[in-house]
Amino acid sequence: AQKVTQAQTEISVVEKEDVTLDCVYETRDTTYYLFWYKQPPSGELVFLIRRNSFDEQNEISGRYSWNFQKSTSSFNFTITASQVVDSAVYFCALIFLNAGNNRKLIWGLGTSLAVNP
Amino acid sequence: DAGVTQSPTHLIKTRGQQVTLRCSPISGHKSVSWYQQVLGQGPQFIFQYYEKEERGRGNFPDRFSARQFPNYSSELNVNALLLGDSALYLCASSFGTSPTDTQYFGPGTRLTVL
Numbered sequence: 001a002q003k004v005t006q007a008q009t010e011i012s013v014v015e016k017e018d019v020t021l022d023c024v025y026e027t028r029d030t031t032y033y034l035f036w037y038k039q040p041p042s043g044e045l046v047f048l049i050r051r052n053s054f055d056e057q058n059e060i061s062g063r064y065s066w067n068f069q070k071s072t073s074s075f076n077f078t079i080t081a082s083q084v085v086d087s088a089v090y091f092c093a094l095i096f097l098n099a100g101n102n103r104k105l106i107w108g109l110g111t112s113l114a115v116n117p
Numbered sequence: 118d119a120g121v122t123q124s125p126t127h128l129i130k131t132r133g134q135q136v137t138l139r140c141s142p143i144s145g146h147k148s149v150s151w152y153q154q155v156l157g158q159g160p161q162f163i164f165q166y167y168e169k170e171e172r173g174r175g176n177f178p179d180r181f182s183a184r185q186f187p188n189y190s191s192e193l194n195v196n197a198l199l200l201g202d203s204a205l206y207l208c209a210s211s212f213g214t215s216p217t218d219t220q221y222f223g224p225g226t227r228l229t230v231l
Contacts, residue, residue, distance in 0.1 A: 033216040043205055045160070045222035052217070091159055095216040104173060105150075105220070107159030 002027050004094050006108035013082055014116050021077040021111045023092030029053075033095040034075045036066065039110070040088040048090075051075065082115045089113070119144070121210050121223035129229045130198050138193045138226045142210030148172070149191040150220060151183055152207040160207055166191055167214050195228075203230045 003026040013019045025034065036048040049059060051068050059066045063080045079086055089110040096104060122141045130136050142149050148167040152160035165173035166185035185191045189210075195202055205227050209220035 035219075037222075042224065043227070044224045045207065045209075047219050047221060050217070050219055093159075104175075105160075105162055107161075109157075109159050 002029075002094060002096050002104075002106050004092050004106055004108035006090075006092055006111050008111045009109070010112045010114070012114045012116065015084060016081050017115075018078060018080050019082050019113065019115075021079075021090050021092075021113065023075045023077065023108060025073050025075065025092070025094050027094060027096055029096045034068065035093040035095070035105075036075075036077050037091045037093065038088045039091060045091070048077075079113075082113075084115050084117055087113060087115045121208055121221055123206075123208050123223040123226050125226060126224070127227045127229075129231065131231050132198055132200060134198050134230075135194065135196045136198060136228060138195075138206050138208075138228070139190065140193070140208030140210075140223060141190045142208075143221055146210040146212050146221075147189055148211045148214050148218070149185055149189065150209045150211070151191070151193045152209065153177070154205040154207055154225070156204070163193070165214065172214055198230045200230050203228060 005024045032053045034051045038046045038048055049066055056068050065078045067076045089112045091110045092108045094106045124139045150165040151163040153163055154160040162175040163177050164183045169185045180196045183193045205225045207225045208223045211218040211220045
């Protein structure tokens with residue numbers, strides 16, 4: 001079965017703390033893609049990163065970094081020196097091709113991050 | 118460049134009514150996908166269209182239908198509304214249907230069914 005699990009429902013931190021959002025996935029496919037999206041209170045989903053299953057290099061973008069480990073089927077997201085503007089719901093998602101060779105995007109339930117001043 | 122636009126922003130309907138939601142993709146994008154997001158949950162895939170053809174369908178009843186127009190804009194129709202249809206409906210556009218084609222989301226239409 002294809003599944004994305006974000007075990008942390010809510011996280012609350014104080015500004016400038018580092019915070020890691022966990023994402024564990026299940027898939028039978030050897031080729032797949034993982035994503036992180038941010039959903040601020042306005043509701044619009046904002047694309048953060050895409051990683052394919054053949055590229056396990058970690059990535060850093062400013063205060064954001066991602067750790068992809070196929071051995072543990074995890075794709076964790078770390079925010080360094082968090083800021084109030086980082087407060088949002090963060091979704092991890094997985095793309096696979098279904099039986100009709102069409103892609104399907106499966107989402108985790110999201111982690112609500114509150115960064116307090 | 119303009120992002121994905123959706124209309125209306127908010128909508129209130131009563132049970133049994135029908136609703137049409139609209140989406141305009143980013144210029145140059147040929148694929149539109151629709152998602153339903155119930156409060157507190159992740160988005161659930163409803164449909165994907167590419168070049169006016171349906172390319173994917175999620176586990177939603179036949180009351181849900183969609184279409185894509187020659188200019189790649191799309192409409193989502195929901196008939197015989199139920200209370201459980203109350204949700205944020207998100208439209209996402211992408212260049213194509215490849216997994217490497219990132220989906221960019223619109224602000225959504227919040228539908229309330231009374």
